[in-house]
Amino acid sequence: MKKLLLIGAILVTGAISFADGKTDYEKAVKLAGENKITDAVKVLEGVAKGTDASYAQKANLELGAYYLKDNKIAQAKPYLQAAWGNGSSTTPEAVEAARLLYLVGIQQKNKADAEKYIIWTDEKSGGNNADVVSSLIIFYFDNNEQSKGTARYNKAVQSANKDFVAEVNYNIGQYYLTKNNTAQAKSYLQKAYTGASDRVNGAGILLAELAMNEKNPAQAEKYLLEMNTAAKGKNAQILEILGTYYLQQNNPAKAEEFLTKTIAVEPKNSAAKILLLGIYEVQNNTAKVNSIYSQLKSASPKVTNRQIGTYFGSVGAGSLAEKYLKKAITEDKDNNAKVVLGQVYAGQGKKDEAIKILQEAVNNKVNGAAEVLKQVQAMK
Known part of the structure; x- marks a missing residue:
């Protein structure tokens, strides 16, 4: 709240x-x-x-x-x-x-x-502060006093302030998500999404995420495209989510389209540039790889090889993570990258390689390396 x-x-x-x-x-x-x-x-x-x-x-x-x-x-x-x-x-x-x-x-x-x-x-x-009102409603719901919560909710939704009502619904939807009650969460989030004066909102993003979790990519795409249309293609967050969505759907052309639009709207968006870098790496498009990489390295603040490698590791692009983490180690002399590379190796099942690089990190006195090494050594 x-x-x-x-x-x-x-x-x-x-x-x-x-x-x-x-x-x-x-x-x-x-x-x-x-x-x-x-x-x-x-x-x-x-x-x-x-x-x-x-x-x-x-x-x-x-x-x-x-x-x-x-x-x-x-x-x-x-x-x-x-x-x-x-x-x-x-x-x-x-x-x-x-x-x-x-x-x-x-x-x-x-x-x-x-x-x-x-x-x-x-x-x-x-009685018109959405956070306070939803806190009271959630308090009752959480204490099995459904009738009291429902009464306060029914009073709240009578407000002529659409955004107030939408925020109350959004907050309650998030509450039900924490309780893993997806059906109730979706009910409130849908009301928040459609009821807000601005269709581009957190409820729509959560609904898209829920649709993806439920293996319904078409529904997720519908929410995202609706929000993008409402934002007239100028909301960097929605554009980036669409780019990531199309990457997950193995549609690199669409992903490139929306990630490029993201950067046009938000030139300093490093995450979108790293995803584009990944697309160009897979395409072996050396010219575009060099261009994006140069932009990242010259950004203010500069994006390091370790950051690039870590990002690729977080999205499951193991080979690209390995490439840029190795660059961090050899070119930037960044010993902290050894810990991240060790974790990437461990995630790929390369236990021996992970132990070797983590031992180097321990020898270099990298903070936290010893603990990660112990965890990897305990892996079966």
Whole structure:
């Protein structure tokens, strides 16, 4: 789920400041921006105990969010409760604190607390925050209170805001995916896909993935082509997925077409270029191989031979992975590539070759090489 607000992020990014804020709070923001987190926390603790109620609330929220992020539930909870203020405040900080207290309740398996906080958050956010609404619905579904969840869902889908309704459906669809309930997931994702004002959305991508998993490539292609048409051929993500799809369908001509279009829309898309490189390698098209390879090596930041080889390994192109990982080792003197090459060899059943190259990586003191070597040696 997305966060309601960005205010809980300052300890991580230092991205938010308040022009009329108190000196100490601004100091904490500055320290966080300099990645001096311990110092920022100390300053915020002082603000939280101060007499300025507004900034004390902000500080308590930041501290609670900080400890919750580190999964320090016991430390996070009192700060968040202070920011919430027993529901006496309806500031954005209080609403966000209640949402985070809902997560605390989930972590502590305290159903009553979790329900109290998420209902309060839903009410105080006007019942029109898709993440909060879907969290409440999912809470009920997850606790076998289907009637309550369905009632809140039915109320939500009456909204005239199509994108709000679509996002609620999308979130619930993802929930059912985590439960491996594909039928329910597809039902909600289909509503999200067709209901959104923009047909190019995450629900359509998930539906395409589900269709592929169900060995229904024609249905997957239908979703992808519909989204590409809706995007007027200008969405790099959809174009890249189509290129990958056609590669999987052993249609290199179509794959090349869409990957080329991807790069035209997004010139810095290295993944699409590596896939094109693979197509040209298989075609023995030296001129195009050299052209794409040159683009990758001159990119900013530069794409290394190890990155190229690793990518090929991840998509099952073992021989190409081996070629570029060897180039990384011999040309770039990249000993880390030996670990990846060892894993590629192991995946191909070449245990002896894998052990040999991994032993070299161990001798070169490559981090993690010894553990991978042990795993390969244990292979039967």
